[in-house]
Amino acid sequence: MLDRYRDKRDPSRTPEPFGERRQGDDDQFVIQEHHARSLHWDLRLERDGVLASWAVPKGLPPDPKVNHLAVRTEDHPMEYLTFEGEIPQGEYGGGSMTVWDRGTYTCEKWSEREVKIVLNGSRAQGRFVLFQTHGKNWMIHRMDPPARDPMPALEPMLAVKRAKAPRRPGDYAFEFAWGGRRTLATIDGGRTEVKLLRPLAESFGSRSAVLDGELVTLGGAEVYICYDLLYYDGHLLTGLPFSSRRETLQSLEISGARWQTAPSWPGEFGAVRQAARDQGLPGVIGKRLNSPYEPGESQSWLLFSA
Known part of the structure; x- marks a missing residue:
């Protein structure tokens, strides 16, 4: 399950972990802020001994009225739950990566085309659904009420x-x-x-x-x-x-x-x-x-x- 991950990386050139599949309780998640070629956030969910991963260009949607793109990427090793560091430029995903939030999650549904979860982190909380739209492109939708005031349209x-x-x-x-x-x-x-x-x-x-x-x-x-x-x-x-x-x-x-x-x-x-x-x-x-x-x-x- 980690072959695609390893094929994209050279352990002699990147500080990223190269661990093996490790079975756990399927209840941990991490969101990393990734300043690569373009800023995005990586959502990773523990599943069957690896971290199922999506790149989310605009982060988690704060409002049920707005869905955000989530691009399915390769599974990552469990050690990525705590990974922070500088991936060298020129390497796959080159740029700085920090942990934006981590915690536990509850899975309400998991299929090839739809994943329903409840996140319980310090910054990311609430019910979300990820659903496939075409190929590796998915969308992420917030299912519970807005967690913040809406962005205003103001005059000076x-x-x-x-x-x-x-x-x-x-x-x-x-x-x-x-x-x-x-x-x-x-x-x-x-x-x-x-x-x-x-x-x-x-x-x-x-x-x-x-x-x-x-x-x-x-x-x-x-x-x-x-x-x-x-x-x-x-x-x-x-x-x-x-x-x-x-x-x-x-x-x-x-x-x-x-x-x-x-x-x-x-x-x-x-x-x-x-x-x-x-x-x-x-x-x-x-x-x-x-x-x-x-x-x-x-x-x-x-x-x-x-």
Whole structure:
């Protein structure tokens, strides 16, 4: 049952295990995050002494309304339940592999064309069915209710112009107005439609997010300046105060050559406005710390010219 696995690999060139068939209780599973030629997740289920395996490009579906592709791959040895490592480039499956989750599962049905399971892991939980569609292509469907808030379709929150400084600057966080192209970026399954952010999206792995920011030209290069987080890892954040959304955004440590988290200074209106003038930026935005995210114009975000 492991012949196809061995035929694709050279034990002298890959750190992957080469164990023999080992009968167990048919109740263990592992999901590995695999940064190979394209990011995907490998679902492996213990069955008859090996790990029956599927490559799932977008990960487990969070909602019964959406099925995800699952490509049946060769059976893997049981030692793969704990395997993590770097498969050398040029080898089959070259790239880094980490354990995303592991645990036990209950099998409700297993046939050549359909597998019904209940996963009981720390991150993956619920009832799923895998069903064959054509050849090695299968689909995976979640059978129980959604495990998270649905991904939102949102319009951006817009600032209202003001001439005078706010009476209580301590109620606001102040940021530069960048004058760029406003862009809400959805990241899901390691992918995004914003071309510049595709490497960032892959680094998110299975975490989903909706970022709010601007595409700005700095030093001759286009950079995404991110200043708000509307959705993260299954939770809609728009009802939370800006200060809480900002805290979660900062924890993501979005920082690189082509993307940055916008600096934000609570209460520092005068200093931030002067810095905007010095740098030739169009202005300053004051964001009320206790404000939710309100699509369209909002009195909670105030725009001041530099």
